[in-house]
Each structure stands twice: as structure tokens, then as C-alpha cells.
Amino acid sequence: MSHPPLHLRGVLLDGTAEGEHVGELWVTAEGRISRDPVPDAETVVDGGWILPGLVDAHCHVGIGPDGPVDLETAREQGHVDAAAGALLLRDCGSPIDTRPLDDDPRMPEIVRAGRHLARPKRYIRGLPIDLEPDELPAAVAEQARANPWVKLVGDWIEREAGDLAPLWPDDVLRAAIDAAHAEGARVTAHVFGEDALPGLIGAGIDGIEHGTGLTDETIAMMVERGTVLVPTLINVENFPSFADAAGEKFPRYGTHMRELYERAPATIAAAVEAGVRVFAGTDAGGGIEHGRIVDEVAALAGVGLGPARALAAACGDARAWLGRPGLVDGAPADLVAVEGDPRADVDLLRSPSLVLRAGTRL
Known part of the structure; x- marks a missing residue:
């Protein structure tokens, strides 16, 4: 299934208690994460926190x-x-x-x-x-x-x-x-x-x-x-x-x-x-x-x-326990974006700004 390519920028969390860095990622037309820029990608998140599904x-x-x-x-x-x-x-x-x-x-x-x-x-x-x-x-x-x-x-x-x-x-x-x-x-x-x-x-x-x-x-x-x-x-x-x-x-x-x-x-x-x-x-x-x-x-x-x-x-x-990847290059773009740090306030997860399942917006 083909998707318009997407671009996200913000605090990238690895979904553990501590791992984070400010950065950006792209979602390819095939619905996979790329750490290299993808041409003509629409910026759908610019700020906030981005974590694996x-x-x-x-x-x-x-x-x-x-x-x-x-x-x-x-x-x-x-x-x-x-x-x-x-x-x-x-x-x-x-x-x-x-x-x-x-x-x-x-x-x-x-x-x-x-x-x-x-x-x-x-x-x-x-x-x-x-x-x-x-x-x-x-x-x-x-x-x-x-x-x-x-x-x-x-x-x-x-x-x-x-x-x-x-x-x-x-x-x-x-x-x-x-x-x-x-x-x-x-x-x-x-x-x-x-x-x-x-x-x-x-x-x-x-x-x-x-x-x-x-x-x-x-x-x-x-x-x-x-x-x-x-x-x-x-x-x-x-x-x-x-x-x-x-x-x-x-x-x-x-x-x-x-x-x-x-x-x-x-x-x-x-x-x-x-x-x-x-x-x-x-x-x-x-x-x-x-x-x-x-x-x-x-x-x-x-x-x-x-x-x-x-x-x-x-x-x-x-x-990791179930053997599935997070926000790594080539992984399915299964991710959630929120407006604040969910490690400090889990209730932020109740109102995500974006949910992607293999690049499909939900």
C-alpha cells in the first residue's frame, strides 16, 4: 500500500524510561521509517514528543x-x-x-x-x-x-x-x-x-x-x-x-x-x-x-x-520483549505523537496529535 511520504520533527523517544533525542524522521511511501530525508514529504509533526506505538x-x-x-x-x-x-x-x-x-x-x-x-x-x-x-x-x-x-x-x-x-x-x-x-x-x-x-x-x-x-x-x-x-x-x-x-x-x-x-x-x-x-x-x-x-x-x-x-x-x-522494533530505520512506521512528555504525564497519551499504523493515519 502506497502513502504520501511524511516528515516528523520533535523529541524522539525510544519508548523506554530514559532514551530520547531531539531529531526528525521520515515515513516512506511504503509506510516505513527513514532517518534519511524523503523528497516531497509533508510535515505532519513539528514539535512535541514522538514514540513507538x-x-x-x-x-x-x-x-x-x-x-x-x-x-x-x-x-x-x-x-x-x-x-x-x-x-x-x-x-x-x-x-x-x-x-x-x-x-x-x-x-x-x-x-x-x-x-x-x-x-x-x-x-x-x-x-x-x-x-x-x-x-x-x-x-x-x-x-x-x-x-x-x-x-x-x-x-x-x-x-x-x-x-x-x-x-x-x-x-x-x-x-x-x-x-x-x-x-x-x-x-x-x-x-x-x-x-x-x-x-x-x-x-x-x-x-x-x-x-x-x-x-x-x-x-x-x-x-x-x-x-x-x-x-x-x-x-x-x-x-x-x-x-x-x-x-x-x-x-x-x-x-x-x-x-x-x-x-x-x-x-x-x-x-x-x-x-x-x-x-x-x-x-x-x-x-x-x-x-x-x-x-x-x-x-x-x-x-x-x-x-x-x-x-x-x-x-x-x-x-523489545516481543521482538518488535521501535523508531528505527526501516521499521514499520507505527508511532504516536503527543504534545508533551508522556513519561511525566501519561494522560497526554489520551489525546495524541497523530497515530500512524505502518504509515496509515488513524
Whole structure:
């Protein structure tokens, strides 16, 4: 797709907490960044701050309030995220194949994890592939051959216990995660509570989603092993409603979810303080509307990261973690421009002066 060439001048941020320089860049007709002048380019930014497109590291394009959605609704979800500046999504489980959307110039880039993997009746109906434990390693290997990430459901309500409980034996987890790594993929898991975390981290999992049940011991395990955390803080705000929905059927679960909610800010702050690498993810589609990445950045800033590190967790550091470039020569022109320094005030990201996805103005 051809675009009129563009020119931008201002403070160029690499999307980390510190990297910046005053300079300029160009966008070629092919939608790529050039540090060399491009003839006849229109100047679209002259002053302000320019940074790589934001990253929503926990997103679900293809899931709506009532479960799986059709492809056109998934397209609309992606458009909302991109317009908000989230130009790179790690889709942490989708029941539909969204690859046909990849040629839409207004869609974010999506790093996929395939479908959730869960045991029968141990996750939201219609979303996962249901498996018995002995089937998990082979299923993980299959997902890993098709996607750079694999998503496990680590804990969910167990009916007899009436509360959150792990889904998988430790030996099965080790075999499954080894199978993914052998295929060159990484593995992450949904975990609300405490009990599933030692087995998952001990088995070598690459990431933990939510992580509200972390303890000093499991935080130390994550630091030692380099396991990352995507806490989805704005979705944790839904925990009281999850507890209410359990009603009288699962009172232990309801009490537990309220306890996890109450201590979540301190839990995530402890992980940050200990040195766990944290990235920004909204859980859009999983109880959260799309387009709220700035809300998650603000929430992370408030639990110990501060605005500069919180921005990095949704920008340059997150891009490096997912293997995607920033504002480098030849990279796709995925960028956001704002009027002030977003490392000092993340709310500036709510009103960008320009958003480009591979050179297309959104």
C-alpha cells in the first residue's frame, strides 16, 4: 500500500524510561521509517514528543461480552485499540482465527497465542480447547507450531472445592512447557489465586497473567527464573463483580476473589519492588472494553512503576520483549505523537496529535 511520504520533527523517544533525542524522521511511501530525508514529504509533526506505538500485552481480539464474536466485530475491536495508540497486541487467547484481518491497514499488529487450553468445565464455555492432563503436552506443541505464544488456564473454579484450584499436575506442566520451548514458542497462564503459581513457575513458564495470588515466595521464584508478569490491573477492578456473580453457589470463591482484589495493589507493588519484569495489558475482550491501554499504564504508574517506567512497560520495553522494533530505520512506521512528555504525564497519551499504523493515519 502506497502513502504520501511524511516528515516528523520533535523529541524522539525510544519508548523506554530514559532514551530520547531531539531529531526528525521520515515515513516512506511504503509506510516505513527513514532517518534519511524523503523528497516531497509533508510535515505532519513539528514539535512535541514522538514514540513507538503502544503495546497491549494482554488482549483478546475475537472475544466479546457473550463469548466468541464474528470476524467483522473482531476487526472493529482491533480498530478501537489502534485508534487509542495500541499498535501492537499480544492476543492472549482467541476462539476465532483473526489472521484474515492482518491485511487491514487499520488493524494493529497481533502477536498470537492461539486458543486457551483448559480442562473440561474449568473455564469460560466456548473459549478454550478442552483437554485432559495427558493431552496437554501434545496440544501445547500443536499450538506452538502455529503461534509464538501458548496460553494455559492455570487456575479456575473447581466445583467440589468451591474455589480457585490448579488445573494441571506439575509433571504435565513441565512436559507441556518443554514442548512449547522445543518449538520456539513461549507459554503464559491465566492465574488469579495462589496455589497454581509454584507449579507453573517451577515448570519454567515464561509469563503469568493477572498474578493477584503472588506471595513473597512466588515473587522470588519469578525473579530467579525471569518470569514476567502482566497484571491487567484494570480488569482486577472487576473482581468484586466476579465474586457477586458467584452468589451463594460458590461462597468460598467469592470471599477469595474479594481478598485478592483488596490486596492486589500491594501484591503487584511487591513484585515491582522485587524486580519482576512487568508489562501493560488490559484484558480487553475479557471483561474490559478495547482501547483502554492508557488506563492500564496509569494504573501501573500508581502501583510503584511511576509514569516513565509504566510507559516503558507499554512501549519500548514491551516491544523489545516481543521482538518488535521501535523508531528505527526501516521499521514499520507505527508511532504516536503527543504534545508533551508522556513519561511525566501519561494522560497526554489520551489525546495524541497523530497515530500512524505502518504509515496509515488513524
